[in-house]
Amino acid sequence: MIYLNGQFMPIDKACVSVLDRGFIFGDGVYEVIPVYSRKPFRLTEHLDRLQHSLDGIRLKNPHTNEEWRQLLTQIIGNNEGEDQSVYLHITRGVAKRDHAFPHVPPTVFIMSNPLMPPAPELLENGVTAITASDNRWVRCDIKAISLLPNVLLRQLAVDEHAAETILIRDGYLTEGSASNIFVVKNQVLLAPPKSHLMLPGITYDVTLELAAEQAIAHKVREVSEDELCTAEEIMLTSSTREIMAVTHLNGAAVGNGKPGPKFRQLHQLYQQYKATHMRGEVS
Numbered sequence: 001m002i003y004l005n006g007q008f009m010p011i012d013k014a015c016v017s018v019l020d021r022g023f024i025f026g027d028g029v030y031e032v033i034p035v036y037s038r039k040p041f042r043l044t045e046h047l048d049r050l051q052h053s054l055d056g057i058r059l060k061n062p063h064t065n066e067e068w069r070q071l072l073t074q075i076i077g078n079n080e081g082e083d084q085s086v087y088l089h090i091t092r093g094v095a096k097r098d099h100a101f102p103h104v105p106p107t108v109f110i111m112s113n114p115l116m117p118p119a120p121e122l123l124e125n126g127v128t129a130i131t132a133s134d135n136r137w138v139r140c141d142i143k144a145i146s147l148l149p150n151v152l153l154r155q156l157a158v159d160e161h162a163a164e165t166i167l168i169r170d171g172y173l174t175e176g177s178a179s180n181i182f183v184v185k186n187q188v189l190l191a192p193p194k195s196h197l198m199l200p201g202i203t204y205d206v207t208l209e210l211a212a213e214q215a216i217a218h219k220v221r222e223v224s225e226d227e228l229c230t231a232e233e234i235m236l237t238s239s240t241r242e243i244m245a246v247t248h249l250n251g252a253a254v255g256n257g258k259p260g261p262k263f264r265q266l267h268q269l270y271q272q273y274k275a276t277h278m279r280g281e282v283s
């Protein structure tokens with residue numbers, strides 16, 4: 001069951017006009033919210049980021065946070081599985097094709113898919129990644145539905161049988177095509193600072209919070225391409241992939257080519273955090 005403009009319906013009954021500005025211009029924003037034990041993870045933070053994206057494209061938020069909470073509760077209840085990935089999408093609505101903003105209601109769409117944790121062998125062995133030049137626009141802090149550059153960049157990885165493309169702008173790490181990236185250098189966890197050149201990841205925030213709580217040495221600062229390519233460990237984070245180790249970069253082993261100690265520690269802390277905060281288990 002999906003939600004579209006005020007109604008719940010099966011996905012195959014949902015229709016959007018070909019004049020929708022999402023279809024014509026990619027004129028909209030979205031969120032992906034993980035759900036554990038039928039509870040949305042960090043919902044306030046996701047809704048705050050949605051507001052930031054809407055402000056960034058000058059589109060009024062069609063709902064209050066309380067209304068979003070109720071819609072999400074209904075979507076989660078109407079879909080199977082304790083763990084889900086909720087996709088929420090707002091476009092500037094349906095209007096005759098003209099670049100200027102129309103005065104029409106936005107299109108609001110929400111769907112949910114089962115949320116699968118990364119396969120055990122990927123956690124055990126890590127994944128491979130490649131690097132590419134970050135050729136996206138300079139408002140990567142907006143979670144825009146116009147994802148053509150990300151799609152093309154991600155496909156470069158798929159073509160090389162890799163899991164992610166790590167992006168470099170002006171000699172510095174920004175993020176992955178659909179993830180944030182951390183590196184370990186001299187045993188310090190390094191994360192690029194939030195800016196208009198990367199998406200402020202919710203999983204990125206959780207990872208840094210866990211590092212701070214557990215006194216894991218960490219620093220938020222620019223990471224050069226050279227530091228990335230000679231890192232002891234590389235990790236990617238996202239709502240759908242949680243934390244994963246990148247063990248090969250551009251065909252070369254990262255460290256000894258196995259997930260490193262900082263990854264193992266952070267991955268375990270992340271699972272514990274989920275267990276205590278989302279599953280109601282006492283750790």
Ligand code: PDD
Pocket residue numbers: 032150175176177178179180198199200201202203204237238239240
């Ligand atoms: N993408 N950077 C980019 C470009 C992303 O697309 C994503 C997530 C992230 C990680 O953000 P978060 O931790 O809040 O999920 C960083 C989602 C999952 C997607 O587009 O499917």
